[in-house]
Structure formats: C-alpha cells, structure tokens
Amino acid sequence: MDKKMKSMIFIFCVILAFLLGFLFRGGANMSQSTEGAGRSPAIVSHPAEMTCSMHPQIRQSKHGKCAICGMDLIPVRNDSGSGGECGAAELKLSKAAEKLAEIEMAPVERKLVSSEIRMLGKIGYNEETLSYVNAKFSGRVNSLFVKSLGVSVKKGDPLVELNSGLLSTVTSPITGIVIEKNVTSGDVFERGEKLFTIADLDTVWINIEAYESDLPWLKLGQEVEFTADACPGRKFHGRISLIQPFLNETTRTVNVRLVVDNHEGLLKPGIFVNAVIQSKMGDDVSPPLVIPATAPLLTGKRAVVYVAVPGRDGVYVCREITLGPRAGDYFIVESGLKEGENVVVSGSFKIDSALQIMGKSSMMSLSCGNGAEALGSPDTGNDKMKNAPPPDDISTAYFNLHKALFTNNLDDALKSAAKLDGRYSGALGSSKDLKAARENFEKISKCFYKELSSSSEDLKKPFYKVFCPMAFDGRGAFWVQENDEVRNPYFGPDMPGCGEVQETIGGKK
Numbered sequence: 001m002d003k004k005m006k007s008m009i010f011i012f013c014v015i016l017a018f019l020l021g022f023l024f025r026g027g028a029n030m031s032q033s034t035e036g037a038g039r040s041p042a043i044v045s046h047p048a049e050m051t052c053s054m055h056p057q058i059r060q061s062k063h064g065k066c067a068i069c070g071m072d073l074i075p076v077r078n079d080s081g082s083g084g085e086c087g088a089a090e091l092k093l094s095k096a097a098e099k100l101a102e103i104e105m106a107p108v109e110r111k112l113v114s115s116e117i118r119m120l121g122k123i124g125y126n127e128e129t130l131s132y133v134n135a136k137f138s139g140r141v142n143s144l145f146v147k148s149l150g151v152s153v154k155k156g157d158p159l160v161e162l163n164s165g166l167l168s169t170v171t172s173p174i175t176g177i178v179i180e181k182n183v184t185s186g187d188v189f190e191r192g193e194k195l196f197t198i199a200d201l202d203t204v205w206i207n208i209e210a211y212e213s214d215l216p217w218l219k220l221g222q223e224v225e226f227t228a229d230a231c232p233g234r235k236f237h238g239r240i241s242l243i244q245p246f247l248n249e250t251t252r253t254v255n256v257r258l259v260v261d262n263h264e265g266l267l268k269p270g271i272f273v274n275a276v277i278q279s280k281m282g283d284d285v286s287p288p289l290v291i292p293a294t295a296p297l298l299t300g301k302r303a304v305v306y307v308a309v310p311g312r313d314g315v316y317v318c319r320e321i322t323l324g325p326r327a328g329d330y331f332i333v334e335s336g337l338k339e340g341e342n343v344v345v346s347g348s349f350k351i352d353s354a355l356q357i358m359g360k361s362s363m364m365s366l367s368c369g370n371g372a373e374a375l376g377s378p379d380t381g382n383d384k385m386k387n388a389p390p391p392d393d394i395s396t397a398y399f400n401l402h403k404a405l406f407t408n409n410l411d412d413a414l415k416s417a418a419k420l421d422g423r424y425s426g427a428l429g430s431s432k433d434l435k436a437a438r439e440n441f442e443k444i445s446k447c448f449y450k451e452l453s454s455s456s457e458d459l460k461k462p463f464y465k466v467f468c469p470m471a472f473d474g475r476g477a478f479w480v481q482e483n484d485e486v487r488n489p490y491f492g493p494d495m496p497g498c499g500e501v502q503e504t505i506g507g508k509k
Helices: 005-041 096-098 212-217 348-358 391-404 410-414 417-424 434-455
Strands: 090-092 104-107 115-127 130-133 141-143 157-164 167-173 176-181 194-199 202-210 224-228 236-243 254-259 272-283 289-292 303-308 315-327 331-337 342-346 462-468 478-479 500-505
Touching: 090 348, 090 417, 096 331, 115 212, 115 254, 115 315, 130 410, 157 194, 176 348, 202 212, 202 272, 212 272, 272 315, 289 303, 303 348, 315 348, 315 417, 391 410, 391 417, 391 478, 410 434, 417 434, 434 478, 434 500
Parallel strands: none
Antiparallel strands: 090 315, 104 342, 115 202, 115 272, 130 194, 141 157, 157 167, 176 194, 202 254, 224 236, 224 272, 236 254, 289 331, 303 315, 303 342, 315 331, 462 478, 462 500
C-alpha cells in the first residue's frame, strides 16, 4: 500500500470517527435532555458551538451558514470528553491510527551541526599591495622602457625617461606586473599625474557573493576551499578577510573577500572560482539545540511542530517555534522547544489535517485555541465573529501569569505554563528567564485578547486592554487586566505604571 493511499485512509478514518462520535453523543444528549427535563425543569440546554466543515476557522454559537462558502454550519466536535483530555491544539491517536499514519518521532537534542555552503567568486588584485607611479614634476615623456600592459618588472627596473629640463629615469618601486599605463612617448604630463600602476600577484583577493541565508555561517578568519576551471584537479585555500557590512540590493548578496597566497602564479585576476565553506555552529561546550529538518511544518510566516505530550500515550500538541538557520539535515531551534522533548518527523501533515478537520489550532491557523483564524483566508468582513469566552481556569492562569511577571517572579510565571501552552500552542514552559517569559506572554496575550473581544457580549464583567509603548525596545506591546490600574508586566517594579488603557472589553449592559 503506497503512502498516498495510507494518507487517504487515515483522513477517512478521522472523518468517520468525527461523524460516529457526533451521532452517538447526539443520541445520548437527546436521551439525557429528555430524562433531565422530567426530573429538573431548571436545566437549560446550551447550544453547541458551530463551525464550517470546509472552513474550520468560522465559529459562532448558533446555526447558520458559512460566511465564506455558504455551507450549513455543523456542531464543533468536542474531543475533550468527560475528563477534558485534549486541548485546543492537541490530537489523540490510538496505536492503530499511529501505525496507519506512519508516525515517527525524534528527540530534540543538542549537537554540533555543520553546513556546506557553495558560492561563486572571481579573482581580483590585492588592492593593499598595488603600487602607483606618479610624476613628481611637470614635463614630457622622452622614452618608454615598458611599452605594454602585463609586463613583469622587478624592483628598480626602469619604466620611463622624463624630460623636465633635465632628463630623469623613473623606476619600478616593487616587483610585479604592470596593469595600468597612462603615458606614451612624447606625452606632456603634469605634476602628480599617475603614470603606471603595478600589482604584486604574490597574493590575490577573491571576491565571492554570499546570500543572506549564508551569512550566519560565515566569520572572519574562516578557511575556504575553492577550485578554478583554469587549474583542473587543483584545490586552493584562502581565509575570509572581510565581510562587507552592506547588502547589494540588486543581487541580494553580500561581498565576502578572501586573501589567497599565489606564489605559484596560477591564480590570475579575472578567473572565476567555485568556493566551498564547511562551517560548524556552536562548540563542544555549548552545542545548539536542533531538530531534524523534516520535523517543522513551514507556512512562510511561521514554523510549527507536533510534540508528543509526556505521560499521555498517543497525544500530540501543535507547537509554534522559532527556527535558526538550516544545517544540512537539521534546523537549529532558537525557542519553543526543550532538550529531550520528542517531535514528529514523519506523519506531521496527517496529524495537521486531522486537527484542521476538527477546527483546532494547526499549521494554517493562528495559535489561539478556539479563536483560530486562518492564514490567507478570504476576508469575511466579520473581524469579531462571536465566540465562547475563555474558560475560567484559562483566565485564572493568564491573570496569575500577569501578576507573576509584574513582580518579577519566574517560578510563579511557569506555574501557568501547562494550561496556557496547551490552549494557545505556546512555549511559556520553555522560558529560561524573565525576558523569554515576557516574550511568550505577549504572544499569549494576543490570543487571550482575541477570545475576549470576540465574546465581549457574553462577558459579565469588564476587562481592560493596556498598551505600553516602551516594551521590547520601543516596539510596544499590550496585555489584558481585570481592573484599570496599570500594572506593567513587561517592566515589573522598574516601571510599574508605564502604559495606558486602550480598550474596555465587555461588561456593558
């Protein structure tokens, strides 16, 4: 059975499970509602949250049609069961489903990784060894001893005889090659005029073009190997002496200069070369955190991975991460994962497809739990579509996190990580310091605010969106509070009152 057929069977099973679960729960709920009505008229049945099977980002609390395609909305499948087993970004698979989806895992680990970078370059003169012969007085060229370019001269060899009333001979200041001649016999010249340029070819420069993605792997003094078609079978070596501090906006490349020994004289200016750099990231003391290159799902704007939840067999959670450069078969992880966690390296797309069908957070939706918003979806003209408010335990965890950051208490901040990371696919739990915790708090605040604002009519009390223009080096960031007294979580006790209330959410009759 080929992989395409297995993928189709896996997705079909997920859809079938969705339909069967809905039918069985629907019948059970109807039976319970009928029995309950006889026993206690006070029990009121709340309408299920509705979504579109083709556009799971569409959510509302009543029956209707999809604002994008016009299809009838269906109830959202509730995978939490009686115990709330799965969060908004989680999927649970049985052993059989894991086998069918061909799930393979790999650990997040620290290891030295290398990258091979190939670049094109061109040999040029070493401008630091060029020598210029200038006229020290005005006069006329009486005779030339060097009559053409490319002539080899030694230090002290005569170049030209000049007449300024007295005859004088100008000699070469260095041993090298004449690469520029600006006079001929009989020419009149002025004092200071350049007559000859001589190049010492014992060392040459090689100018190679590096793309933006190559720059993290380059550093001054690094050894580079290169070959030239003019010297088949030979390998040459040079060292990086300059990485230009600006980008060529036309080619989107940065010029990198090599200094190369050329005592054999084989490397001639103008020849093209093929350069190869073998570069390592990190060292034995502090190797980088890496994952296999097949683990992340890349959307262009962000990267997500599926992480196995410890202690819960078959449960996978969608996690947004920040990636560094790619190194061969690995990506370097800047944030979002911890050493020892297990990520899915095969079968990620199948897990993601199942989550999209269920209307949960996935590769193509923002990490906002029930407030998921599709990336690149058509504009529905309804930016604040009605949604359910965040559960009480999520609100409590968020405000506890706000309080902990306001008091610079990292340990208390991490106590809220499990609930908030599970709901918003965050990485608060991997924060090693207050700076990282505050960066994750900003992302969580965006999701939490979205849920509040899209359910503002159902909020029994007001909440306050507060903005600090000084946060993150002047970029600015907001957060949500239960009262209107500014308590800045990004600066804590250093600048407790920095910020202003921008919006009151809910609490209006």
